[in-house]
Amino acid sequence: MSTATLERAKVTAWLQDYGVYLAVVVLLLFNVVFTENFLSAANFRTQLVQAAPVCIVALGMALVIGTEGIDLSVGSVMSIAAALIPLYLGAGSLTAIVVAVLAGIVSGLFSGYLVAYLGIQPIIATLALLVGGRGLALVIAHGQLVQLHNRDFLELGTGDVLGVPIMVIVAAVLAVLAGLVVQRTTFGRHLVAVGGNRAASTLAGLPVKRVLVGVYVISGALAAVAGVLATSRLAASDPNDLGLLMELSAITAVVVGGTPLSGGRVRVLGTVFGALLMQLVHATLIKHNLPDSTAQMVQAAIIVVAVYVARERSSR
Amino acid sequence: MTAQSATPVTERNAALAGVLQRQGAAVVLVLGIAAAWFAFPRFGSPDNLRDLALQSSFLAVIALGMTFVIISGGIDLSVGSNYALGGVLAAYGAQYGLVVAILLPLAVCSLIGFVNGLLIARTGMAPFIVTLASLLFARGLLLALTSEGATTYKVDAGSAFLWLGQGTIFGIGVPVYLTLVLFALGGLLLRRTRFGQSVFAIGGAEQSALLMGLPVARTKISLYTLSGALAGVAGILTAAYLQSGVTVIGVGTELDAISVVVIGGTLLTGGAGTIVGTLVGVLLRTLIQNVINQIGTLDSNYQTVVSGAFLLVVVVIQRLLARSRTR
Secondary structure: OOHHHHHHHHHHHHHHHHHHHHHHHHHHHHHHHHOOOOOOHHHHHHHHHHHHHHHHHHHHHHHHHHOOOOOOOHHHHHHHHHHHHHHHHHHOHHHHHHHHHHHHHHHHHHHHHHHHOOOOOHHHHHHHHHHHHHHHHHHHOOOOOEEOOOHHHHHHHHOEEOOEEHHHHHHHHHHHHHHHHHHHOHHHHHHHHHHHOHHHHHHOOOOHHHHHHHHHHHHHHHHHHHHHHHHHHHOEEOOOOOOOOHHHHHHHHHHHOOOOOOOOOOOHHHHHHHHHHHHHHHHHHHHOOOOHHHHHHHHHHHHHHHHHHHHHHHHO | OOOOOOOHHHHHHHHHHHHHHHHHHHHHHHHHHHHHHHHOOOOOOHHHHHHHHHHHHHHHHHHHHHHHHHHOOOOOOOHHHHHHHHHHHHHHHHHHOHHHHHHHHHHHHHHHHHHHHHHHHHHOOOHHHHHHHHHHHHHHHHHHHOOOOOOOOEOOOOOHHHHHHHOEEOOEEHHHHHHHHHHHHHHHHHHHOHHHHHHHHHHHOHHHHHHOOOOHHHHHHHHHHHHHHHHHHHHHHHHHHHOEOOOOOOOOHHHHHHHHHHHOOOOOOOOOOOHHHHHHHHHHHHHHHHHHHHHOOOOOOHHHHHHHHHHHHHHHHHHHHHHHHHO
């Protein structure tokens, strides 16, 4: 290998590991210098609150992708959670939240069972729930958007503790938990092993099926949590629109954050920064009066570049 | 597993499982049509049947391209956005005449497909991600063209272009004929040409296809270009049918297309599949929607629930049959 290619390989490897952090920092600096009113507590708050639901869903998605799977159902699970909230708010906001999250867990069990025990490809198993799940949510809600007035419940999306929005705290706590699960638990080690080489993991006697069910359950539960938070912030249960295309945003955050789609590696912090990066890109373009359409095209370019960089590691 | 050790009964079971796996959707379609015919007096009316065929044709054209892509072991998530973009471009182009209305969307949608193919074939990036990016890109381009979706391009009532979507021959819509022609050509391309053989070979075992000296990269680029072009054709037909470029269509269409292809018996793992199966899958989907509409009292949201459940049942049965065959 010549020095030039060696240098290039080093740069690529560095970019793979730190690219997403670098991109977030560069974008922050750009905004501090060129965007009016960027450096304000209110603005940071807005950015973080808007990134929180995507971040939460992306954490679950990262675990699923770590097992070489994919969860397309997250947006529909969010809408199911949203549809259930007004039905149970009468019994208290805690009950409503518990029911919504349970629905997410059941959805995850369902996908996980199909993937682990019936051997159905994740993309199809979760596609069925993506298609049917939103229909189910609309059937539950009779296709209606419901305004919510329960103060306790709305506090979740709009309130804060010591000046930090509750949504951001929830996202941060969940990110730390996800990091601990991946780094410090047997389940996390098994998950990475299953994603790296499923056949070898089976031969080594790892509980492959239970691990697979586990990641889809976590993903479903986190999607439901994101659905609850987004519903609270909207002050309305909107099963029609809530979580539309969320699967794409979450997958993007995960991939941009450096978790390979081929499994065997989960980068939790990278995923959090992936979600932040996509939010920042969007905000930057909007603040400079570039329309939504441009924002989408730029996002598309970022995905391609991120995956192109990530690709070199796997091909080496 | 060997034929000698298997008793005739299990051999027959395996053969039956094979037939079911390939023809299951067709059997369900025939039974479903028969049941609907008896249950709903309006179902069998010529008007309803014509409508059924017409409604199926737009998705069918998209699913045709998707079938090729999935047989090659890939996936194309960009078709829904590309379809909507094609429709808007066609309606925009119609003011400059029929030729522009057809060529402009075809050129742009094929180009998007071509870039998909180029990125997938030359860089080894996952089709899922590349086409996910172009889903966003095409939707962004569409929004830019219509000033964030606010502008709707209407086609002049006198335009010859409208015949493509609204015209009829012997009472049956022009899109239906076009769809049948495209499926016939698609079938020939898949079954009778070297290109078709390469598609199957790549989906079956890409490494072997490479070693056999098949033009893997070129075939992949052609495949995704074809898929993009067909999404454009569907967009053209829809614009002509609706007499305008509608910006909000196409969201989730990629998933509809994947569903009908899978229901039609094409394996998502690649290497196996049929064009006819896809047509059956599309008809089944339209049938389900039609029946739910006929029931009338049923919440129309059940359409998607039933579609999702149906997809699942088909896939689970396919999986169980595949297992029983290899046993």
